[in-house]
Amino acid sequence: MTAPAGTVRAAAAPLPPLAAPGPAPRPDVATLTADSGLRVVAARGGAVPLVELRLVIPFDGGPAPVGATAELLAATLLGGTRAHGRAALDDRLAEAGAQLTARIDPERLVLSGSAPADGLPRLLDVLADSLTGPAFTAADLAEQRARLRQRIDVARRLPKNAVREALLLRCYGAHPLTRETPGSALVAAVEDAAVRELARERLVPRGATLVVVGSADPARTAELAARALAGWRSERTATAPTAPGPVRGTGLGLLPRPGARQAQVRLAAAALPRTDPGYEALLLANLVLGGYFSSRLVAELRERRGWVYHAQSTVEEHSAGDALAVIGFDTDTRTAGAALRAARDELAGIAGPHPPTDREIEDARSYAAGITAVSLSGQRGLAHFLLTLETAGLDHHWLPEHLDRLRAVGPDAVRAAAARHFAPDRFTGVLAGDPGALTAEDLAAFPESAVPEAAVPEPAVPEAAGTGS
Structure with a gap:
């Protein structure tokens, strides 16, 4: 209700302090x-009788x-078996x-399923059938090949995918990690026999991990799953990524997008995986920088300047033990240079004269504990977390x-992590935008180094859909 004119509005009561976090959960596994x-x-x-x-x-x-x-293998794996069609x-x-x-990426093939608790035996039965006797029929391969190429063509029109792969190219060169999806022409050239042979060589249980989360006794669930997949066998071992x-x-590369009204900025530097003893300190420093809504990047680029809708800093891990600190935001081309300079200032500040304060660190600590508890409260989040750990x-x-x-x-450890990992000269990056609307001053926030046009790969394709209800 609106207060009458002249009414003195009482000051809002201060928020109570956050409660101390409870004991660390110990999953029943x-x-x-x-x-x-x-x-x-x-x-x-x-608490819900579901299984992931x-x-x-x-x-x-x-x-x-x-x-x-x-x-193409991932797109057709669940398309029918020798005993049952799609x-x-x-x-x-x-x-x-x-x-x-x-779904598949340059590091892993992941099969994801869900069902009511009493539907787990059926889900495991379909999974076992698909792993031991995939049909890979000529008709299904042709249909999925065409659909996959269509998804690639759609993805090529999304700037975020092009700038993502250009960033990975600057970070890793010719490594498979830079090819989050193949080119359309390569998919068109895949022969049916090659898919069947790759499945025989790579679709193997040794080295693979199955995670099942539900409300039943874990020991009985593990035995049930092992029995269901007992027929899936091979003398080969899964091929781990290199x-x-x-x-x-180093520096910033320009990805030209003539006529574009928006610019995409992505910056990356080497970071620490969760196996490193310094991971927790880096995690808190990253939250202060741009890891959640109360971060410095959001406060500066969105709240104070109004240049972006969203800005974020994340720590991306790869199964081979590598990790990246990735900063990303989109902005109007006219403000790209100013936003870049502001981002560099935030990096220089947190790594130098303006390290994380005690209050920022405590807020980030509370957020990290809380978001972890929330993410593990359901079957899906716990399954994802356990899979991440196993990987x-x-x-x-x-x-x-x-x-x-x-x-x-x-x-002090958090401040040391910020100084070590967020110094601006550690970052490489990509600016995608209209070169006619960008000036040398815009690119001067990071040393300019043009991305060779021929070296920018095709962008990522969305998750390959399998069979479902």
Whole structure:
């Protein structure tokens, strides 16, 4: 209700202090390694009687033609088996209220499924059928090849995908990590026999991990899953991705987009994976810089200047042990230069004369603990987290240790992490925009080094859809 004119509005009462975080959660988890070499991780989580399933198979992207073949493999893996066609698989999942999808990137093939708790046996049955007897029919390969090329063509028109891959190219050169999707022409050239052969070589249980999260007893769930996939066997071992090596390149590259009214900015520097003892200090420093809405980048670029809708800094990890600190924001081309200079000033400040304050660090600490608790409160978040740990070579014991370290890391360690990792001269980056609207001054925030036009790869394609309810 609006107060009458002349009414003195009472000052708002100050917010109470945040409560101290509770004890670190210790997930109820059971693990086993099947005779086939498959690692099974089962956990109890979530209050709703649902189950989430994730199967990850290490899958080195290799040369570009291999990446194209792998993309088509993921698009057709759930398209039917020797015993059941695509429609029959869809019906079997629908009867159980379940769904199953596949996606692939240059590091892994991931099968994701969900179902009501009593639908887990059916979900596992469809998964086992798809892994042991995929049909890869000529008709389905032709249909999915055409659909995949259409998705690539659509993705090519999205600036965020082009600038993403240009950034990875500056960081890693010719490493498979830079090819988050193949070119359309490479997909068109993939032969049916190549997909079947790649599946025989790479679709193997040894080195793969299955994560299942539900409300049932974890030990029984792990045994159920292992029995369901007992027929999935191979003498081969999954092909792990190769390490990309140190981040290469310095300065800012221009990705020309003539006539564009918006500019996309992406900056990256080498960071620490969660296996490093300094990870927690870096995590808090990153939150202060741009890791959540109360960060410095958001305060400066959005709240104070009004130049961006959103600005963010994240720590991206790769399964080979590499990690990147990535800063990103979009802005009007006319404000791109000023926004770049402001971002550089924020990096220089947090790494130098204006390190994270005690209050900023405590706020980031509370946020990190809270968002972790929220993300682990349901089956989906817990499944994702356990999969992330397994991919990094860790297990569920890392979680309470991580939260304990978050509480214990001191302000000096956070400030040292900011100084070490966020100095502006450590960053390489890409500015995508209209070169006619950008000036030398705009690009001077970071030393200019043009991106060769021929070296900019095609952008990423959205997740490959599998069969579902």
